[in-house]
Amino acid sequence: MPDAKLQAPTLIDNQAALGELTEKLKEKRVIALDTESDSLFSYYPKVCLIQLSAFENGDGSAIRDYLVDPLAIESITPLTDLLSQPSYEIVMHAADNDLLVLQRDFGIAVERLFDTQLAARILGKDKVGLAAILDEEFGVTSNKRMQRTDWGSRPLQPEQIAYAQMDTHYLLPLREKYSAELQSAGRWQEAQEAFSQLVDTEFEGREPSDRTMWQMKETRMLPEEYLGVLEALWQWRENEAQRRDIPPFKVMGNKALAELAENQPATKRELANTPHIGRATVHRYGSQLLEMIRDGQRRPLPEPPESARPPDYRLDRKIMARYDALRKWRTKTAEQRGVAPEIVMANATLLEVAKRSPQNLKELQKIRDIGPWKAETYGAAMLEIVKK
Numbered sequence: 001m002p003d004a005k006l007q008a009p010t011l012i013d014n015q016a017a018l019g020e021l022t023e024k025l026k027e028k029r030v031i032a033l034d035t036e037s038d039s040l041f042s043y044y045p046k047v048c049l050i051q052l053s054a055f056e057n058g059d060g061s062a063i064r065d066y067l068v069d070p071l072a073i074e075s076i077t078p079l080t081d082l083l084s085q086p087s088y089e090i091v092m093h094a095a096d097n098d099l100l101v102l103q104r105d106f107g108i109a110v111e112r113l114f115d116t117q118l119a120a121r122i123l124g125k126d127k128v129g130l131a132a133i134l135d136e137e138f139g140v141t142s143n144k145r146m147q148r149t150d151w152g153s154r155p156l157q158p159e160q161i162a163y164a165q166m167d168t169h170y171l172l173p174l175r176e177k178y179s180a181e182l183q184s185a186g187r188w189q190e191a192q193e194a195f196s197q198l199v200d201t202e203f204e205g206r207e208p209s210d211r212t213m214w215q216m217k218e219t220r221m222l223p224e225e226y227l228g229v230l231e232a233l234w235q236w237r238e239n240e241a242q243r244r245d246i247p248p249f250k251v252m253g254n255k256a257l258a259e260l261a262e263n264q265p266a267t268k269r270e271l272a273n274t275p276h277i278g279r280a281t282v283h284r285y286g287s288q289l290l291e292m293i294r295d296g297q298r299r300p301l302p303e304p305p306e307s308a309r310p311p312d313y314r315l316d317r318k319i320m321a322r323y324d325a326l327r328k329w330r331t332k333t334a335e336q337r338g339v340a341p342e343i344v345m346a347n348a349t350l351l352e353v354a355k356r357s358p359q360n361l362k363e364l365q366k367i368r369d370i371g372p373w374k375a376e377t378y379g380a381a382m383l384e385i386v387k388k
């Protein structure tokens with residue numbers, strides 16, 4: 001149930017209002033932010049709503065919420081400039097997808113971030129989803145139905161507005177709480193390092209044009225001889241999704257694609273008997289699918305790209321031995337600290353350490369994702385492992 005005491009958010013849907021909002025936000029130091037996209041509804045997803053919250057007064061007594069409608073405003077440049085400045089701390093929950101879409105759609109590159117989900121993970125909290133946190137910390141229940149709502153439709157419905165407001169309204173008090181907890185747990189610096197690494201992440205391979213069938217786990221599980229048919233079907237699905245401007249999974253699921261590639265039905269009757277293929281699909285796409293399967297059978301087997309091939313390092317026993325030892329060390333360290341293993345260090349980082357085998361702290365710190373805090377905290381133990 002939404003908080004009855006909440007003041008309604010201000011809807012910003014024209015240039016003048018955006019200008020006023022930007023002026024107002026300039027005086028703040030900390031701004032909460034979230035975005036909503038239509039990724040469940042279109043082939044080329046776009047940001048449809050930007051939620052912002054800020055303390056009204058310096059004493060943190062009242063929070064004001066704003067919903068910016070980028071579909072209605074010609075240029076949100078004044079706001080994008082503000083959000084990219086390092087003098088403002090931007091508070092988000094699970095920022096990584098938001099950072100990607102803000103950069104993609106508006107060129108916003110957040111400089112200073114506080115990610116409340118990352119903070120929760122660094123604090124070793126069990127529940128790190130926003131809905132669970134809002135419930136636990138503020139007694140607020142979020143409307144689950146809104147998780148699949150179409151944010152691209154207009155006018156926005158009252159329940160969409162109420163839901164969108166919830167996503168940022170509580171982030172500022174949550175940030176205060178977690179800041180205090182991080183400080184008293186001696187994890188403040190660790191969190192700051194993790195936040196700055198997150199804003200420096202390069203987001204690749206998440207655009208429709210970057211997609212390939214090799215990213216599906218189903219592709220890696222299929223025997224090689226089926227891959228020609230899979231490729232034909234996959235390309236067909238991509239084209240069809242683009243044509244209808246919907247996400248590919250709404251044309252057909254990955255499992256269904258893989259079943260078709262494996263069973264290679266030749267008639268509509270066989271098609272209808274293929275697992276994961278419903279009657280509507282046979283009716284709508286039957287002839288096209290049978291044609292794609294025949295087309296795929298005539299194709300040469302596709303060559304997997306470098307990224308999908310088993311990596312060469314697997315052949316190097318020394319590297320693998322170091323990698324295994326580092327992973328064991330990480331599991332133990334994560335247990336001792338009461339955090340998830342990835343909070344200590346990502347697999348990719350451990351592998352890089354195993355490959356490069358740094359001999360001192362300076363070399364270790366040249367590896368991406370090992371900042372000063374991680375080097376100081378974990379460096380000695382890691383160097384000892386790779387030197388063995």
Ligand SMILES: [Zn+2]
Nearest residue numbers: 034035036167
């Ligand atoms: Zn949201």
